[in-house]
Amino acid sequence: MSFKNVIGQAETKKSLADLVQHDRLSHALLFLGNEGSGALPLALAFAQYLVCEKVDGDDACGVCPACVRAQQLIHPDIHFSYPVIPKKSGDKPVSTDYSSEWREFVRQTPYGNAYDWLQFIGAENKQGNITSQECAEIIRKLSLKSFESGYKILILWMPEYLGNEGNKLLKLIEEPPANTLFILVAENESLILPTILSRTQLVRIPILETRDIESALVERAGVPADQASRVAAISEGNYHEALQLIRHAEDDWQALLREWLNAILRTGPVAQVKWIDEIARMGRERQKQFLRYFSHLLEQAIRLRYMDPARLHIPDHERDVALRLNKMTDIARQQAVLEELDKAAYYIERNAHAKMLFHALTIKLYHILADGTTVVIT
Numbered sequence: 001m002s003f004k005n006v007i008g009q010a011e012t013k014k015s016l017a018d019l020v021q022h023d024r025l026s027h028a029l030l031f032l033g034n035e036g037s038g039a040l041p042l043a044l045a046f047a048q049y050l051v052c053e054k055v056d057g058d059d060a061c062g063v064c065p066a067c068v069r070a071q072q073l074i075h076p077d078i079h080f081s082y083p084v085i086p087k088k089s090g091d092k093p094v095s096t097d098y099s100s101e102w103r104e105f106v107r108q109t110p111y112g113n114a115y116d117w118l119q120f121i122g123a124e125n126k127q128g129n130i131t132s133q134e135c136a137e138i139i140r141k142l143s144l145k146s147f148e149s150g151y152k153i154l155i156l157w158m159p160e161y162l163g164n165e166g167n168k169l170l171k172l173i174e175e176p177p178a179n180t181l182f183i184l185v186a187e188n189e190s191l192i193l194p195t196i197l198s199r200t201q202l203v204r205i206p207i208l209e210t211r212d213i214e215s216a217l218v219e220r221a222g223v224p225a226d227q228a229s230r231v232a233a234i235s236e237g238n239y240h241e242a243l244q245l246i247r248h249a250e251d252d253w254q255a256l257l258r259e260w261l262n263a264i265l266r267t268g269p270v271a272q273v274k275w276i277d278e279i280a281r282m283g284r285e286r287q288k289q290f291l292r293y294f295s296h297l298l299e300q301a302i303r304l305r306y307m308d309p310a311r312l313h314i315p316d317h318e319r320d321v322a323l324r325l326n327k328m329t330d331i332a333r334q335q336a337v338l339e340e341l342d343k344a345a346y347y348i349e350r351n352a353h354a355k356m357l358f359h360a361l362t363i364k365l366y367h368i369l370a371d372g373t374t375v376v377i378t
Helices: 010-021 039-051 065-071 095-108 114-120 132-142 164-174 210-219 225-234 239-247 253-267 269-280 284-306 316-328 331-349 354-369
Strands: 028-033 078-081 152-157 180-186 201-205
Touching: 010 039, 010 201, 028 039, 039 065, 039 078, 039 152, 039 180, 078 095, 078 132, 095 114, 095 132, 132 152, 132 164, 210 225, 210 239, 225 239, 225 284, 239 284, 253 269, 253 284, 253 316, 253 354, 269 354, 284 316, 284 331, 284 354, 331 354
Parallel strands: 028 180, 028 201, 078 152, 152 180
Antiparallel strands: none
């Protein structure tokens, strides 16, 4: 993958090229970016830039033999580590057990997240790990001489899945063989071993610009321009989220939200339990989509309080619901609901029990909203 194939991130691309051109490249980099920001595609493009035989300014040429192999994820000097699961009971899995699946996953979904990957390899409810055996394999690989390029590169995706066994890598990271480069690609800094974190040079990957997501949806996903514009505005800099929104475009989130608010404020516990059962069956990704939709409407409602509606370019159906939310409750309660929705999305991402989570969230929203004027959304 060349830098030109990575969505947006022009400043970050230039900074990475400058590290090489001005000989300021550390032996261990941490690419830290939110889901959907493109941290993995940037790492892949940077690795290709380093092994390219005919670098063209600030990007790899894309056509030399090294680039071709890098694009196919088969360059002998670019190695990958990522969370895996045992293929059968008692196995001690390593990343190379899933190398063909990894190549296909990156080809299909370069902006995918760890959940996507684990479902892709059939993990279901199993927890992925970067194992002690994988750490030993990393040490073995990087102790060898490079085959073709001047660099040996390891891209370690999701070091959050690296437990205390990761301490085996400390000496190698701190004193690597010549021209060896570690690129760690992560989303959550707090879940990385502090001993590893302290030995890396941080490269922060910003969220994507809305206009870059909009262009990518049109050019790469074939989404109509008006739909791409709406989805890009909701996705909050997350291209993965934008693709999920497109995938679930036919889901009637507004009807689901109406049912929930009616159950909370009017029809009571029986309707609440029925609604919770319904959303619990939807699966984690759709649950996140729904919470994001509700958060987006609340944010639109808050904007409508202070800004000229004509300048906001809010679709009519969203504006109507946002105005009803403003009649329903005040800004302090809206902000409190937003905080609870953010917490719920966080716990869904970490495999919280859906029924328990939405039951607790329903109770919390009742206590936040019940004291306000209960205007039911119809």
